[in-house]
Amino acid sequence: MHLRKTVVDGKMSTELRRQIREDAWPLPWISGATPHHAQLAEAAGFRLFGLSGSQAAAHILGLPDAGLMTLTEVVANIRHVCEAVSIPVIADCETGFGNVVNTTRAVHEFIKAGAAGFFLEDQVFPKRCGYTKGVQVIPVDDAVAKYRAACDKRAELDPDVVILARTDSRAAVGGSVDEVLRRCDAYLRTEVDMLMIMALQSREEIRRVREAFPDALMYINASAVKPALGSDEYREFGVVTYNISIAKVAQLMMQDFLADCRARGADALNDFNAGRAANPLGEFGYLELTGFPQVVEIERRYLPEASLDRYDSSLGVYDPR
The missing domain is CATH 3.20.20.60 (Phosphoenolpyruvate-binding domains)
Incomplete structure (x- = not known):
């Protein structure tokens, strides 16, 4: 891709x-x-x-x-x-x-x-x-x-x-x-x-x-x-x-986070995400970075227009459009 x-x-x-x-x-x-x-x-x-x-x-x-x-x-x-x-x-x-x-x-x-x-x-x-x-x-x-x-x-x-x-x-x-x-x-x-x-x-x-x-x-x-x-x-x-x-x-950051997660469970992840809410990658920004919008471009170019209706008729936190 x-x-x-x-x-x-x-x-x-x-x-x-x-x-x-x-x-x-x-x-x-x-x-x-x-x-x-x-x-x-x-x-x-x-x-x-x-x-x-x-x-x-x-x-x-x-x-x-x-x-x-x-x-x-x-x-x-x-x-x-x-x-x-x-x-x-x-x-x-x-x-x-x-x-x-x-x-x-x-x-x-x-x-x-x-x-x-x-x-x-x-x-x-x-x-x-x-x-x-x-x-x-x-x-x-x-x-x-x-x-x-x-x-x-x-x-x-x-x-x-x-x-x-x-x-x-x-x-x-x-x-x-x-x-x-x-x-x-x-x-x-x-x-x-x-x-x-x-x-x-x-x-x-x-x-x-x-x-x-x-x-x-x-x-x-x-x-x-x-x-x-x-x-x-x-x-x-x-x-x-x-x-x-x-x-x-x-490696060091993941190790630190895992130690915190083992001690505090889900609270560690929630605090981590809250502290990085403004990060452009966000929770699902890696999908953008790895090229998901290109998937949509290919679909628009080669698939019937009706096939794109799925984006408006489904739920999802990340919209690649």
Whole structure:
């Protein structure tokens, strides 16, 4: 039912490149796991969505981010997300789901599914969430081979797709900032567009990496840095984009609500709804956001006019007309 709008020449990858090239940095990267997460981000006015592999494993399969979600499952979700919105989607390509041969196929499937960009990491396969202890990375040469293969497949299918080389080498077994610098230097010698650097531990480490590669486009994950970086600091460090996970926010809010609901029952839900009566989504606003009015448009175009009488002869809180 999703009717994607056309931007630029119709390619989301072209729009993503335009944003990176022309828009003011940093671009907030709203991340989540499902088509509806992406719709919520777009409806709020954000123009870039990141599809998290970790959150997809949790939301779709109820499994940990430990390399358990298959390429087929991931690609199916990417396709649904990309079809649900008219903003670019950057997807998590994990480790390429294996060696350089697997990576070639994964990149092909990601691009065909509609991803405007993707990030590919240098962890061993099977991988694990980058925030988890025990992360291991593959040799630099093996990672470089994957990035070269990914770039070649991108050139064949859609040269505008944006590729981020992600390194988990700071927090991995035997990790260090020196290793991050060594790998970033090697990865930038391929044709990747951006660096994605995980788990730097302080502002000083961010500054050191930024000074080593002043001209590189970067996504820096600063989750380990305390106190947390603010928007002005991301701008000061020249970061192209940073992550805001609405999936994590939703998990925490749902958990809080469930605790209240267990304690107070229906009163908790009634108070929640009353406190959000002015919210544009309302109690059934998700039906509007997911495209119910388009159902009516199709009915008006193709069905007899008499078939629409059902809207006036029935009861319902939500009227899609």
